[in-house]
Amino acid sequence: MKVDFYTSQREYKEKKAEFDSAIQSVIEKGSFILGNKVAEFEKAVAEYTGAKYAIGVASGTDALVLASDILGFKDGKEVITSPFTFLASASCIIRHRGKPVFVDIDEETFGIDVNKIEEKINNNTVGILPIHLFNQMSDMDKIMEISQNHNLKVLEDAAEAFGMRWKGRGETLRHSGTIGDFGVYSFFPTKTLGGYGDGGMIVTNSEELATLAKSYRVHGAAKKYHYDYIGYNSRLDALQAAVLSVKLKYxxxxxxxxxxxxxxxxxxxxxxxxxxxxxxxxxxxxxxxxxxxxxxxxxxxxxxxxxxxxxxxxxxxxxxxxxxxxxxxxxxxxxxxxxxxxxxxxxxxxxxxxxxxxxxxxxxxxxxxxxxxx
The missing domain is CATH 3.90.1150.10 (Aspartate Aminotransferase, domain 1)
Structure with a gap:
């Protein structure tokens, strides 16, 4: 018997008519960059996760890069994170000339050992970047407590964590990515919610941060051809939004x-x-x-x-x-x-x-x- 590590073909065959219709609707309308399909998907993700704002970008990596830039993870400032993760969780800091500061992982969960974070904090530390991976979230109660005590920003790398929720000491479950200042998701094809190509999403409960993220994804423009910042070209494709909207229903x-x-x-x-x-x-x-x-x-x-x-x-x-x-x-x-x-x-x-x-x-x-x- 041959068992693939992953295949997208079975899901496609099961829901072929829906996927084909969603893709065809984008092609027929000819709106491929942002537009209604992306806006509708952003609204659906916000409703599902409980985030106030959701901003679609070109990949999970781009989501980390944009969010790190906006939060000030740059210019020699230090951000505490885990060494046991995908490259992008730390390269997003280095891209802006920031410094990732690693702490070891918990042997039973493989996530960042939250009990080792505080010893790495100094006057140059500006943030914590917890990574929710290996099926579970980091201890967000402890991380948010530390961040509040030391006035640090928190960027949740929830690239692998769509659907995960944290209760901790709170009364209600909160979706991954919605607890810190920013959270990011990846829609790489193998993910729990995966597209037919690259795609990503930034979520936040801050109107100010959401406004900045929307600007940064379109070169830093507040409106077309009016640039307040040096931003990026990172927009979620309408075709991917259409595919992901079908998948989100299930x-x-x-x-x-x-x-x-x-x-x-x-x-x-x-x-x-x-x-x-x-x-x-x-x-x-x-x-x-x-x-x-x-x-x-x-x-x-x-x-x-x-x-x-x-x-x-x-x-x-x-x-x-x-x-x-x-x-x-x-x-x-x-x-x-x-x-x-x-x-x-x-x-x-x-x-x-x-x-x-x-x-x-x-x-x-x-x-x-x-x-x-x-």
Missing amino acids: IDEAINKREEVAKLYIESLSECSYIKIPKVKGDQKHVYYVFNIIAEKRDELVQYLANNGVGYSIYYPKPLHMQKAFSYLGYKEGDFPIAEKVSKEILALPIYPEITKEEVEYVCETVKNFYKGK
Whole structure:
């Protein structure tokens, strides 16, 4: 059996008529840059997440870059974040000549260890950039408490966290991205809410920040050809907005299916002594964007999976502080031992709403067969 790590074709075939109609409507109207389709999708995202404002941009990376610029994460100022993440979570700071300051991760969740943030704060610190990934949000109660005590800005990297919600010590669940000053989502095709190309979104509850974000995405223009800032060319395509609007109608169903797949994995693999499954901490609603395991002999296992037709991914094989592009920051091997250890053991197995029970069972049996006799 062959099991893809991800495929968009099954979802497309299921809802082909809706997708085709949505795309065709954009082509027929000829409005490809921003326009009604993007405005409608922004409104729908705002309503779903509870954010007051949603601003569509060209990618999740661009969302981080714009938000970092607006929040002042630049010109030598320091921003505290995690080294165990995708490049864009830190490069968005470096793009503006800011300095990412890393702290190690929690060994059970792989998210930033919030108990290590405060020791890194100094007079040059301007913000915290928590990353909600590996199916759960960071401890936003602790992060917001720290930010308020030290007058810091918070940019939530919720690129992988659409649908996640945090309750913590509050009375109601708050959607990822809506707790800090800015939040960002990515609509990369593999995401929980993914398009048929790149796309991103900035959300905020601040009218002032929303106005700036809308200006920055169109070169810094307050109105056409009137520039208040040096901004960017980063606008969500109308075609992507049309596709994403179809998918958003079914997002809760898709999230529930991901949960069902994750339960199959947990039930089948929990008794395998060579594997550990990450824990979800805090009072929150998690979403299984990925299904990660910590696996002994990880590199041997991935070769065995590949030989048996099972797709996989590794998020992430090398922490950012050990990457050549970040060497100028002066970090060295051993500075963040938990992130370094996890990077050698973590493995993501296939999970998406359309994967079948038989395929999940095959993946589990393949994993367990590898460990037989070990």
